[in-house]
Amino acid sequence: xxxxxxxxxxxxxxxxxxxxxxxxxxxxxxxxxxxxxxxxxxxxxxxxxxxxxxxxxxxxxxxxxxxxxxxxxxxxxxxxxxxxxxxxxxxxxxxxxxxxxxx
Numbered sequence: 001x002x003x004x005x006x007x008x009x010x011x012x013x014x015x016x017x018x019x020x021x022x023x024x025x026x027x028x029x030x031x032x033x034x035x036x037x038x039x040x041x042x043x044x045x046x047x048x049x050x051x052x053x054x055x056x057x058x059x060x061x062x063x064x065x066x067x068x069x070x071x072x073x074x075x076x077x078x079x080x081x082x083x084x085x086x087x088x089x090x091x092x093x094x095x096x097x098x099x100x101x102x103x
Contacts, residue, residue, distance in 0.1 A: 025056045
């Protein structure tokens with residue numbers, strides 16, 4: 001024989017979803033663009049899921065905000081450094097070829 005006691009079965013209550021404001025998201029994305037890893041940013045800011053940071057990053061870059069401008073300027077700077085390093089490498093290759101012929 002089973003008793004019924006009219007009480008409802010307890011289910012574990014879920015935590016309410018955290019809401020993040022726009023400034024918080026932009027700062028988190030800026031930290032990632034400054035070279036911090038997504039895992040370190042999420043740990044420092046108390047965010048459980050790094051995928052959330054990547055989603056915010058794509059949203060910020062699509063919006064074309066300050067983060068996008070910063071990223072574009074950094075890409076241009078790195079491309080120029082790469083071109084300079086390639087020119088220096090090519091010059092050194094030619095110099096090596098010249099000096100190895102004369103030796």
